[in-house]
Amino acid sequence: xxxxxxxxxxINASVVLExxxxxxxxxxxxxLGIRDLDLILKSGELLTxxxxxxxxxxxxxxxxxxxxxxxQGKVFFLRQEWSGVDYHRQFANRGLIGRVFExxxxxxxxxxxxxxxxxxxxxxxxxxxxxxxxxxxLNHLGLEKLTTRRPAFVAPxxxxxHQWIRAFMACPKLVLLERPLDFLDxxxxxxxxxxxxxxxxxxxxxLWLDSRRxxxxxxxxxxxxxxxxxxxxxxxxxxxEGI
Amino acid sequence: MQVSRAKPNGFRLIFWVQxxxxxxxxxxxxxxxxxxxxxxxxxxxxxxxxxxxxxxxTEPVRGVMARQLLFxxxxxxxxxIRFGAAVGILLIVQAALWVDAIGITTDLIAPMLWRAIxxxxxxxxxxxxxxxxxxxxxxxxxATMRVDGELDVLDAQGIDPMTSLIMPRxxxxxxxxxxxxxxxxxxxxxxxxxxxxxVGVIRVSxxxxxxxxxxxxxxxxxxxxxxxxxxxxxxxxxxxCIDGLSVKATITDVPRVSSRAGIRALSAVFIxxxxxxILIYGRILIFEVF
Numbered sequence: 001x002x003x004x005x006x007x008x009x010x011i012n013a014s015v016v017l018e019x020x021x022x023x024x025x026x027x028x029x030x031x032l033g034i035r036d037l038d039l040i041l042k043s044g045e046l047l048t049x050x051x052x053x054x055x056x057x058x059x060x061x062x063x064x065x066x067x068x069x070x071x072q073g074k075v076f077f078l079r080q081e082w083s084g085v086d087y088h089r090q091f092a093n094r095g096l097i098g099r100v101f102e103x104x105x106x107x108x109x110x111x112x113x114x115x116x117x118x119x120x121x122x123x124x125x126x127x128x129x130x131x132x133x134x135x136x137x138l139n140h141l142g143l144e145k146l147t148t149r150r151p152a153f154v155a156p157x158x159x160x161x162h163q164w165i166r167a168f169m170a171c172p173k174l175v176l177l178e179r180p181l182d183f184l185d186x187x188x189x190x191x192x193x194x195x196x197x198x199x200x201x202x203x204x205x206x207l208w209l210d211s212r213r214x215x216x217x218x219x220x221x222x223x224x225x226x227x228x229x230x231x232x233x234x235x236x237x238x239x240x241e242g243i
Numbered sequence: 244m245q246v247s248r249a250k251p252n253g254f255r256l257i258f259w260v261q262x263x264x265x266x267x268x269x270x271x272x273x274x275x276x277x278x279x280x281x282x283x284x285x286x287x288x289x290x291x292x293x294x295x296x297x298x299x300x301t302e303p304v305r306g307v308m309a310r311q312l313l314f315x316x317x318x319x320x321x322x323x324i325r326f327g328a329a330v331g332i333l334l335i336v337q338a339a340l341w342v343d344a345i346g347i348t349t350d351l352i353a354p355m356l357w358r359a360i361x362x363x364x365x366x367x368x369x370x371x372x373x374x375x376x377x378x379x380x381x382x383x384x385x386a387t388m389r390v391d392g393e394l395d396v397l398d399a400q401g402i403d404p405m406t407s408l409i410m411p412r413x414x415x416x417x418x419x420x421x422x423x424x425x426x427x428x429x430x431x432x433x434x435x436x437x438x439x440x441x442v443g444v445i446r447v448s449x450x451x452x453x454x455x456x457x458x459x460x461x462x463x464x465x466x467x468x469x470x471x472x473x474x475x476x477x478x479x480x481x482x483x484c485i486d487g488l489s490v491k492a493t494i495t496d497v498p499r500v501s502s503r504a505g506i507r508a509l510s511a512v513f514i515x516x517x518x519x520x521i522l523i524y525g526r527i528l529i530f531e532v533f
Contacts, residue, residue: 058392058395061399062395062399065398065399067395067399087403091398091401091402091403092401093401094398094399094400094401095400095401095402096401097399097401099399099400101396101399103392104391104392104393104395104396105396106393106396107393107396107397108387108388108391108393109384118303118400118402119400119401119402121301121303122301122302122303122304122400122401122402122407123301123401124301170400
């Protein structure tokens with residue numbers, strides 16, 4: 001990435017996500033731990049975080065979304081601290097975050113179509129808008145239509161692609177990608193990068209957590225920073241190394 | 244030495260440790276009960292405030308409400324009719340015994356039927372149907388969703404699980420209990436008449452019987468019927484939801500939690516029914532309390 005180009009973008013871009021001196025002890029042995037982490041993610045920026053294959057990222061992503069509180073430090077989304085806003089605002093803000101989950105990602109008693117459009121319908125987007133947005137992402141991924149079967153009866157690869165659509169169609173300000181290429185072959189990498197490019201152009205910041213060895217090189221075409229968790233712990237020094 | 248040391252220990256055990264432990268466990272039980280009641284009331288208040296707010300009723304929430312009403316209210320109709328019919332027969336058989344024993348007439352059977360059905364049995368029966376059909380199912384569903392991390396999935400998409408899962412379920416259970424109580428009371432009266440006519444306890448036409456029943460309608464009936472259906476239904480629903488959400492992160496807890504929720508909800512319904520009767524009648528059995 002061109003440093004000068006990056007600096008000029010930094011000045012114009014708004015801060016989407018900010019972590020101030022955040023420490024979070026892992027819930028489980030395999031969860032990603034955070035130690036004194038300072039982090040800023042701006043709109044139109046991609047931040048990739050390399051974790052070990054055995055490290056679970058779910059609790060870290062949930063903390064970024066304000067679902068769980070960190071043990072220490074503060075998490076800001078769109079310059080608002082999660083703990084400083086009322087519940088209604090918290091849920092409205094989470095509606096501005098698209099997420100590809102690691103592990104369980106679906107409401108099992110709804111079919112995939114209902115699951116994918118659930119958040120948009122709940123947040124009051126019109127049917128036509130949802131349909132257009134869904135169709136646009138289906139076309140982008142080369143899929144015909146959303147599956148109307150329940151998640152338990154759908155192949156993991158199809159589920160993962162539906163997760164992409166759900167995350168990207170929400171007009172997000174922040175996209176959290178937890179191992180988005182799991183269950184998919186390498187032919188899908190380009191489509192994912194194109195999708196990331198599209199949401200970044202519309203002003204979203206993207207945080208991609210993965211254990212792929214080629215993660216750093218995948219993001220090289222964007223305004224991109226790369227961090228690496230050491231021994232399951234992510235901390236500020238590793239950011240400096242990344243920069 | 245050991246024996247001489249044992250005596251004061253035993254003495255202390257009887258006169259100090261045991262009373263303290265008993266008080267401790269009693270106090271703990273009272274505190275836990277109070278906490279449970281407070282959490283139920285909090286959940287009901289939160290559900291009420293969400294239910295009266297128009298912005299809570301988004302399209303998916305309306306969908307959950309409709310599905311729950313269909314499952315709890317509409318699908319439970321036949322159960323309510325069946326149980327109502329069975330209880331109607333039991334009531335009329337009892338009435339027949341009294342007719343034989345002391346020679347009472349239909350004039351006295353009609354008010355007895357009306358009061359027993361509308362004030363006591365129909366609300367209780369509707370609660371039993373709703374807990375059996377839906378309460379335990381709701382508890383199991385919520386527990387499974389919590390264990391599987393589905394609540395986090397909702398939360399992460401900016402969908403409040405309280406608004407989208409709990410409030411519509413509690414609202415639909417309350418509404419279903421009220422409607423099923425009406426249905427089961429109608430079933431009891433109809434079956435009671437048919438059965439009573441067949442065994443010769445009731446000798447008047449259906450219209451006369453209905454006229455006698457309508458003559459028994461009292462403002463107190465509404466005072467019984469509304470709280471007994473709404474309050475008992477709301478408590479049962481809240482208990483099922485709280486128990487379902489209280490599950491720890493293992494799937495093996497789910498059956499235990501579900502059966503506990505069913506028992507606790509049933510207990511609550513009987514206790515609330517008794518308390519409301521005491522409050523409304525102002526007496527326990529023959530003893531005036533107010």
